[in-house]
Amino acid sequence: MAVVLILVLLVVGSLLFHVLSPWWWTPIASNWTYIDSTLVVTFWITGVVFVAVVLFMAYCVYRFRHKPGNKAAYEPENRRLEWLLASGTAVGVAAMLAPGLIVWNQFVTVPDEAQPMEVVAQQWLWSFRLPGVDGKLGRSDTRDITSENPLGLNKNDAAGLDDVIVEGGELHLPVGKPVRVLLRSIDVVHDFYVPEFRAKMDMIPGMVTYFWLTPTRTGTFDILCAELCGVGHPQMRGTVVVDEAADYQTWLDQQQTFNQLLASGEQQPAN
Numbered sequence: 001m002a003v004v005l006i007l008v009l010l011v012v013g014s015l016l017f018h019v020l021s022p023w024w025w026t027p028i029a030s031n032w033t034y035i036d037s038t039l040v041v042t043f044w045i046t047g048v049v050f051v052a053v054v055l056f057m058a059y060c061v062y063r064f065r066h067k068p069g070n071k072a073a074y075e076p077e078n079r080r081l082e083w084l085l086a087s088g089t090a091v092g093v094a095a096m097l098a099p100g101l102i103v104w105n106q107f108v109t110v111p112d113e114a115q116p117m118e119v120v121a122q123q124w125l126w127s128f129r130l131p132g133v134d135g136k137l138g139r140s141d142t143r144d145i146t147s148e149n150p151l152g153l154n155k156n157d158a159a160g161l162d163d164v165i166v167e168g169g170e171l172h173l174p175v176g177k178p179v180r181v182l183l184r185s186i187d188v189v190h191d192f193y194v195p196e197f198r199a200k201m202d203m204i205p206g207m208v209t210y211f212w213l214t215p216t217r218t219g220t221f222d223i224l225c226a227e228l229c230g231v232g233h234p235q236m237r238g239t240v241v242v243d244e245a246a247d248y249q250t251w252l253d254q255q256q257t258f259n260q261l262l263a264s265g266e267q268q269p270a271n
Helices: 002-020 033-063 079-108 245-253 258-267
Strands: 115-122 125-130 164-167 171-174 179-185 190-194 199-203 209-213 219-225 237-243
Touching: 002 033, 033 079, 079 209, 115 171, 115 190, 164 258, 171 245, 179 190, 179 199, 199 209, 237 245
Parallel strands: 115 179, 171 237
Antiparallel strands: 115 125, 125 164, 179 209, 190 199, 190 219, 219 237
């Protein structure tokens, strides 16, 4: 009876924690309501299975507890039960995968009006690049990285000369404007993660990954690396600030362009 009681209390405690825990339904900084909806579907399916399995265990412990003279029945096969369990598992897995595939399609289908911006990761620093007045990002290549050109932009690409370069500083985004986030790593695998955005994506050396979001609430949020990237991984943190349009433009006007970065590098005396 003690085991039965513990199992039942485990179910009740888990349900109460899920409903009453303070992190549930907290406000977020972006419009990923469909990601939360997918989490709810997953919680319902796994929650029902968890409750059913644990309560079934409690029933079996109580129903088939030891009694003098009782003998266990041996049943090596039960095709009906096997088919039932296999079918039920397949339906449950499909029900969890289907919403995820739909969400993934939304996650990577970028609206035409989304403004491009780039996040560049390296051990253990976040840098950012935003388009200049032409609204375009210039070409880049890891092989072009130097101390004067830390993000490896192509100096011969006119579209990149007015790109805004933020090396190791804060990333600012305008509220209510869709943004296409391009992700690039110049050394090892990293993962760009802003928990409040409900968004994260691996950054693979030699590839450009991406997703999009529309910030819907102003504020300051942490950028984390969600992939073990070396001894400095825990300290690889950054900041993204979601501004009103006027504040964002003020910040943007204060940033250095790639052309200005090249000019300042040329003016420095050679050692």
